Amino acid sequence: MPDGVAAATVRKRPNWVPYALLAPGLLWLVVFFVLPTLSLASQSLQTGDVYNGYSLTWHVQTYVDALSTYWPQLLRSLMYAGLATLLTLLLGYPLAWFVAHRSGRWKNVLLVLVIAPFYTSFLIRTLAWQTILGDQGLLTSLLDRLHLTWALHGFESFLGAVGLGSGSQLLYSPFAVICGLTYNFLPFMVLPLYANIERLDLRLTEAASDLYASPVQAFRRVIWPLSLPGVVGGTLLTFIPATGDYINSVLLGSAKTTMIGQVIDAQFLRVLDYPLAAALSFILMVVIIVLVMSYVRRAGTEELL
Template sequence: MTTTLSAPPAAPPSKGGPDRPDRRATLTPWLLLLPGLLWLVAFFLVPILTSVGASVQTGSADEGYKLTWHWGNYASAISDYLPQYGHSLLYSVLCTILCLALGYPVAYFIAFKGGRWKTLLMALVIVPSFTSFLIRTIAWKTILADNGPVTSTLRDLHVLKVTSSLGWTVGDHVLASPAAVVCGMVYNFLPFMILPLYTSLEKIDPRLHEAGSDLYCSPYTTWRRVTLPLSMPGVVGGTLLTFIPAVGDYINAQLLGNPNTGVVGQKIENLFLRQSSGYPVGSAISVVLMVGTLILVMIYIRKAGTEDLI
């Protein structure tokens, strides 16, 4: 008795034809992207276009605004608020540098020395962010108060005399000074630096450090030649996540600073909420700040050699 093996049934032809992909397979990625695209259009693109349109209007909140293409708002936005642009840039750059200097050792220790305590240590980094940004900043007013431990210690060490001569303190006070503003910013934005650094460092194989030791490299040389280059994506990501929100922050300057430490965000708030005819100029300042930040970020990414992050 012989058994005849029959060929398996042929798959039904695709509706799109032999040379045409299935239409549903082609549309599926776009359908999955649709909710995100709608979200970006509604809450990113539309607000930007609205700000650009408002920046060339004239009028007041009482009489209404009209689109008159008044480009003079940009001239006022740039020429009248140069000190505030400088303060925002200076404070954000200092905040980013200090966050990197403080965050890299913390991320390095957690990644390579944390062991079974990594989860707990990362939780300690993140948990303060669960508290309101405003509450955390107000807490620094108590920490840096004239009768607080920080000011008392610096006064005893005669450090305040040096910082006062540099203009970063007001007499023997730390509060209401540029130093207080930067301290508050560093505290608030430090987790944004540590998280990307930890993610990048945690991916590095510890055996590379052992190989460096076998090749008679010092710990510093191993870090400079091996660890730092491999962790550069985390460094770039952390600096961007810190600098971008810091350059637009005004809560720290408003609560911890003085009238001479004003930043761009304070002027935008004042123009929008306290002046009936300030919408166009406030919008122009917002657009200038956004474009300037974008240019700086693009230059930084290209100089850092990480164009693939774009």
């Protein structure tokens, strides 16, 4: 580095410095993220078996087999993740608003409490939902004691009617899986929303109502467009990991709630059909990239309007 006063300003630093700073981190990502992605693509086009080895034969048929066999699990994953993302938005938005503008001196305490579960084990917290939703678990015993079992049965038949129930119980149903996903990824939605909503100038709503906007109009036309960056960030941080997740569907679901991650896990680690597993994994990645890009583009143009 050149010595002297001028070196402290940003522009006059020698231009190899940023590359030296970037090199180790980016090298790590290239070798252990980019290269594995290529290796995954290559594996999906190979034929052979674990014992005799694989060779690259550009066998595209694997993709056809993967999709024709496992499209229900893929579709289900996208649907569960989509529903969970919608629910985290519905629950997270009021919470973020409450923490940002209505919590007064409790703001820091509430922020700690929103983040704290995030620092404890994902698996343990998911298992706690077994305790809550289980057949003789907390919820059923509580409702039983309050003589509200009829409400539970009503809710269960409602879930059955919309295709999210399992017939006889709350746990091990699509409802339980979506409930777990929503719970687990809620902080990922709340934090970007909070960062955005906290900076909103509330006088804008006053201005809107001065201009004869109803509260609903003020929200739809003023507040919501301004919070879109937070909404987009939160939905991405929730939807992407939720689609690939299978912890919730294994611990809280049944054979009828199998998600795509479970299939990839089983094909890789138990069935040892590497090409099929790699093809499924690659399909999942491409589907998510396409969805995310079209979503960001759409949200971006809406923001401009």
